[in-house]
Amino acid sequence: MGIRSSFAVMVGKATAKLLHIMGKGATSLPGVVTLKLCPNVLATLARDIKVICVTGTNGKTTTCHAIADIISANGYTCLTNSAGANMINGVVSCFMNASSLTGKVKRDYAVLECDEASLRHITKSMGSLDVTVVVTNVFRDQLDRYGEVLTTLDLIKQGLAHIPNARLVLNADCSLTSSLVESTKHGDVLFFGVNGGFESTSSSDISDAVYCIRCKTKYKYHSHTFGHLGDFYCESCGYHRQKPSVAVDEVTSFNADSADVLMSIDDKQYEAKITLPGAYNIYNGLAAAAIGRVIGLDDKKIIASMSSLTTPFGRMEHVALGEKGVEMILVKNPAGFNEVISFLTKHCTGEDDILFGLNDNSADGTDVSWIWDVEFEKLGERLREVTTDSQTFFFTGKRGEDLQVRLKYAGFDTGKFKLEKDYRALIQRLMGTGRHTYMVLSYTVMLGLRDKLAEVAPLKKYAR
Amino acid sequence: MDCIKICHLYHDILNLYGDTGNVVTMKKRLEWRGFEVSVTDLSFGEFDRNDKFDIIFIGGGQDFEQGILTEDLFKYKAGWLTEQIENDTTVLAICGGYQMLGNYYITDKGEDIKFLGALDLYTKASSPRMIGNIVYSTELNGKMNVAAFENHSGKTYLGKGISPLGRVVKGFGNNGEDGTEGARYKNVFATYGHGPLLPKNPVLCDSILLSALKKHGVLELSELDDRIETGALKNALTLYG
Ligand SMILES: [Zn+2]
Numbered sequence: 001m002g003i004r005s006s007f008a009v010m011v012g013k014a015t016a017k018l019l020h021i022m023g024k025g026a027t028s029l030p031g032v033v034t035l036k037l038c039p040n041v042l043a044t045l046a047r048d049i050k051v052i053c054v055t056g057t058n059g060k061t062t063t064c065h066a067i068a069d070i071i072s073a074n075g076y077t078c079l080t081n082s083a084g085a086n087m088i089n090g091v092v093s094c095f096m097n098a099s100s101l102t103g104k105v106k107r108d109y110a111v112l113e114c115d116e117a118s119l120r121h122i123t124k125s126m127g128s129l130d131v132t133v134v135v136t137n138v139f140r141d142q143l144d145r146y147g148e149v150l151t152t153l154d155l156i157k158q159g160l161a162h163i164p165n166a167r168l169v170l171n172a173d174c175s176l177t178s179s180l181v182e183s184t185k186h187g188d189v190l191f192f193g194v195n196g197g198f199e200s201t202s203s204s205d206i207s208d209a210v211y212c213i214r215c216k217t218k219y220k221y222h223s224h225t226f227g228h229l230g231d232f233y234c235e236s237c238g239y240h241r242q243k244p245s246v247a248v249d250e251v252t253s254f255n256a257d258s259a260d261v262l263m264s265i266d267d268k269q270y271e272a273k274i275t276l277p278g279a280y281n282i283y284n285g286l287a288a289a290a291i292g293r294v295i296g297l298d299d300k301k302i303i304a305s306m307s308s309l310t311t312p313f314g315r316m317e318h319v320a321l322g323e324k325g326v327e328m329i330l331v332k333n334p335a336g337f338n339e340v341i342s343f344l345t346k347h348c349t350g351e352d353d354i355l356f357g358l359n360d361n362s363a364d365g366t367d368v369s370w371i372w373d374v375e376f377e378k379l380g381e382r383l384r385e386v387t388t389d390s391q392t393f394f395f396t397g398k399r400g401e402d403l404q405v406r407l408k409y410a411g412f413d414t415g416k417f418k419l420e421k422d423y424r425a426l427i428q429r430l431m432g433t434g435r436h437t438y439m440v441l442s443y444t445v446m447l448g449l450r451d452k453l454a455e456v457a458p459l460k461k462y463a464r
Numbered sequence: 465m466d467c468i469k470i471c472h473l474y475h476d477i478l479n480l481y482g483d484t485g486n487v488v489t490m491k492k493r494l495e496w497r498g499f500e501v502s503v504t505d506l507s508f509g510e511f512d513r514n515d516k517f518d519i520i521f522i523g524g525g526q527d528f529e530q531g532i533l534t535e536d537l538f539k540y541k542a543g544w545l546t547e548q549i550e551n552d553t554t555v556l557a558i559c560g561g562y563q564m565l566g567n568y569y570i571t572d573k574g575e576d577i578k579f580l581g582a583l584d585l586y587t588k589a590s591s592p593r594m595i596g597n598i599v600y601s602t603e604l605n606g607k608m609n610v611a612a613f614e615n616h617s618g619k620t621y622l623g624k625g626i627s628p629l630g631r632v633v634k635g636f637g638n639n640g641e642d643g644t645e646g647a648r649y650k651n652v653f654a655t656y657g658h659g660p661l662l663p664k665n666p667v668l669c670d671s672i673l674l675s676a677l678k679k680h681g682v683l684e685l686s687e688l689d690d691r692i693e694t695g696a697l698k699n700a701l702t703l704y705g
Contacts, residue, residue, distance in 0.1 A: 140480075148526045149526070150526070207476075210476055210477070211532060216532050366595075366596070366597075366613075367481065367595075367613045367615060367658065367659075368613070368659075369481045369482035369483075369485070369613055369658045369659050369660055370481075370482055371482065372482030372483075372484060372485030372488070372660050372663075373479075373482050373484070398703065399699070399700075401664075401692075401695050401696035401699040401700075402663075402664065402696050402699075402700075404692050404695070404696065405663045405664055405692055405693055405696045406485075406663070408692050408693075409485070409488050409489060409492050409663060414692060417692070419695075
């Protein structure tokens with residue numbers, strides 16, 4: 001380790017210590033300080049570690065969590081950054097926090113959630129390291145963030161250009177993601193995907209990639225899962241989905257917190273249970289399984305690991321509030337929200353209340369129009385059939401009113417609407433109902449509400 | 465009562481900012497008043513020119529997809545759409561759809577892209593993008609200002625025969641320079657307002673609907689309980705007005 005990087009690490013660690021003493025959680029400030037002193041400090045800090053970067057629009061956090069589960073369950077150690085720390089400063093900070101004063105990080109793997117726009121900064125000094133990059137998918141995100149899906153794709157490409165020897169683990173079913181193979185010339189690529197599609201999803205799902213990325217002809221599909229994901233092909237230029245080597249062949253049943261599936265690894269088929277809720281999480285489980293193969297686990301171990309995956313912050317987190325408790329679910333964009341809607345349509349009964357929360361801070365997306373791309377109509381229809389007199393739909397957040405309008409036009413009974421913007425008052429109200437509540441919240445509503453929930457209920461601790 | 469026919473033009477391409485919500489809102493507000501409503505999605509290729517629509521809606525899209533679109537516009541839709549506009553059909557056009565009705569678009573490289581030319585206005589690429597909450601005044605929304613969200617890189621300039629839809633109170637509007645927002649011509653209502661526009665601006669929605677209902681002899685719409693819509697508008701105006 002050079003003098004410059006040693007010094008940078010020491011100063012960074014001192015900053016982290018200071019923040020800790022001051023009672024602030026250390027996320028990105030130590031990274032900022034260290035990077036100023038030594039811009040390519042990651043090359044040093046990660047030199048003895050195998051790095052797994054996870055990027056893409058949806059599922060980064062769950063996928064990282066699942067990968068960390070698999071790695072730990074099989075006797076390896078790993079370092080992870082938290083969801084809020086997925087830019088360069090956060091990544092450097094997470095290495096800083098784990099490193100000794102001399103800059104040694106004693107871990108086998110680093111599993112790094114990487115913001116799509118930050119990947120290029122994170123990989124910049126990783127050219128000489130052992131790196132695997134997982135791209136979960138590319139969807140339209142909060143609309144004001146990168147503008148268009150092709151911009152997002154281009155940002156990821158820039159990130160991959162710094163690490164030409166990296167291994168890629170790509171979602172075969174996403175026509176945007178799998179196009180990275182052609183545009184980046186990486187040789188070592190592993191695809192994961194779903195064969196045969198999902199039955200329950202409708203083809204009317206909004207699509208973020210209707211036209212062929214090569215020749216602009218409309219894609220056709222042999223099968224379809226959700227959004228633009230599926231077994232796509234272009235009749236005009238021949239661009240088509242790659243056959244995935246890690247795949248779900250069939251979902252035998254979707255349960256409230258897991259899915260029973262037939263899974264194949266290199267054409268050998270196994271029965272498996274993926275213990276993540278919701279159809280959309282099948283892909284995240286598969287990405288983790290693909291990493292299992294990358295790190296050299298045998299099929300049996302991979303399949304066994306699938307049944308002990310756990311969900312991270314905000315992904316269907318149970319909180320023991322009141323008699324029946326609440327489930328907190330984070331929503332960030334239309335594709336993710338639609339999957340939550342599918343889940344609720346299946347599992348929400350007349351005995352459950354729902355809280356919808358929407359802010360328009362930059363971490364939520366300042367343009368709230370995306371809620372109109374969410375198919376609330378499906379859920380509205382279902383709830384009209386099963387609803388009870390006491391069922392209530394609560395609304396909160398800076399733009400809770402916009403959600404009320406959206407749900408009114410989706411056919412929800414407005415007589416059951418209750419708007420409560422004060423989080424403490426809201427929590428008191430929910431505690432008094434004696435009913436179970438699903439909370440569907442945008443990012444900063446979840447952060448704010450968790451702080452107040454922590455005053456009255458035991459909460460899991462997450463690094464922010 | 466008559467069936468009111470809405471056409472959602474290029475529904476599968478110009479659908480970027482939840483603009484479909486405008487169609488949902490028009491449909492619901494008509495249905496709540498007892499009208500029968502049909503919505504026809506019209507995308508690429510040939511179509512039945514004998515189909516008469518009361519309202520044509522055009523939303524905004526991604527640049528990549530808008531490129532594919534002009535080809536189809538001139539091959540199949542240009543003459544038809546211009547004729548509809550000249551025959552007083554009600555048209556609501558948002559953002560990319562709005563720009564498309566104008567004469568041309570000047571790219572950042574200085575090239576002219578020919579557009580429909582139904583409205584005397586043009587758009588010029590500019591940077592940085594104009595993004596944020598927008599509030600504008602228009603008598604079409606009653607006593608309250610319109611609250612919406614804009615996200616465009618083009619600056620639009622209106623020709624002599626075209627009046628703006630409203631005056632910018634907060635935000636950029638057409639070009640961030642002359643205080644105008646959107647465009648009005650015959651029964652065309654064009655704006656940069658996403659949000660989507662109509663759900664929380666119900667009076668504006670009804671004004672637009674009335675322009676189309678005149679042909680059916682309807683000059684007035686019954687009142688609806690708009691407390692939820694107006695609540696959302698007031699909230700947005702309090703935050704950003
Ligand atoms: Zn093609």
